[in-house]
Amino acid sequence: MVVEGGGGPAVRHVRPAPACAGRQGRKVHARLAAGFSLRYPAVSQTACASPEWLATDQLHPTPDARELDWLNEQGSLTRRLTALSGDTFAVEPLVEGWQILRADECAALGVPPGSEGWVREVYLRGRGLPWVFARSVAARSGLERHPFALDQLGTTSLGHLLFRDPAFTRQPIEACRYPAALLPAAVRTTALWGRRSLFCQGPLGVLVAEVFLSALWQADAAPQS
Numbered sequence: 001m002v003v004e005g006g007g008g009p010a011v012r013h014v015r016p017a018p019a020c021a022g023r024q025g026r027k028v029h030a031r032l033a034a035g036f037s038l039r040y041p042a043v044s045q046t047a048c049a050s051p052e053w054l055a056t057d058q059l060h061p062t063p064d065a066r067e068l069d070w071l072n073e074q075g076s077l078t079r080r081l082t083a084l085s086g087d088t089f090a091v092e093p094l095v096e097g098w099q100i101l102r103a104d105e106c107a108a109l110g111v112p113p114g115s116e117g118w119v120r121e122v123y124l125r126g127r128g129l130p131w132v133f134a135r136s137v138a139a140r141s142g143l144e145r146h147p148f149a150l151d152q153l154g155t156t157s158l159g160h161l162l163f164r165d166p167a168f169t170r171q172p173i174e175a176c177r178y179p180a181a182l183l184p185a186a187v188r189t190t191a192l193w194g195r196r197s198l199f200c201q202g203p204l205g206v207l208v209a210e211v212f213l214s215a216l217w218q219a220d221a222a223p224q225s
């Protein structure tokens with residue numbers, strides 16, 4: 001990734017961002033609005049509920065066995081979804097660009113509140129439906145010290161980079177009921193399970209959050225249909 005200090009943010013937005021996109025993200029969206037006919041709700045970052053991340057054995061009420069199995073998946077989610085989908089798995093980029101990161105993200109990445117970072121939001125789709133909403137972020141400061149092609153992925157799964165590179169170590173998985181306000185409007189539902197973990201390589205941290213959407217639970221309940 002080429003990081004240009006002080007230059008205009010390089011942003012590709014394939015779809016409107018969720019309501020809680022950071023201030024920087026909304027500004028950039030506004031610039032692009034004419035071209036993409038985008039409309040952005042005037043919701044401030046601080047007005048949004050913040051995810052309350054906990055270790056998966058600390059969740060209350062406790063997720064059921066099937067939910068815990070997905071939340072605790074240690075291997076590549078891409079690989080598991082590909083198998084479940086009968087090879088119809090696809091990554092659909094929604095948002096790619098520089099934004100002010102959320103407070104919970106800055107804390108996990110160990111950067112000051114309000115830090116800027118690269119944000120990649122995608123749907124992981126199976127059988128033509130969005131199964132997982134994923135938001136992956138890396139602080140600009142980490143990317144400056146350790147370049148990483150997070151901005152070059154497009155429809156290639158981030159899992160391919162993270163799991164094929166043994167230099168990445170993964171921190172413990174945390175989970176929460178992901179705030180609906182932070183989801184794209186098309187899948188905005190309360191009480192969906194989300195999880196996140198931090199992949200580290202030297203000074204670079206890539207924080208990957210994945211929210212399991214209702215179509216995934218339906219597919220998982222009827223894998224052959």
Ligand SMILES: C=C(O[C@@H]1C=C(C(=O)O)C=CC1O)C(=O)O
Pocket residue numbers: 075076077078079091120121122124134135136153156157158159160162208209210
């Ligand atoms: C981290 C993985 O990568 C997956 C792919 C993503 C992407 O392409 O943006 C995001 C989160 C994922 O679940 C994985 O496969 O486990």
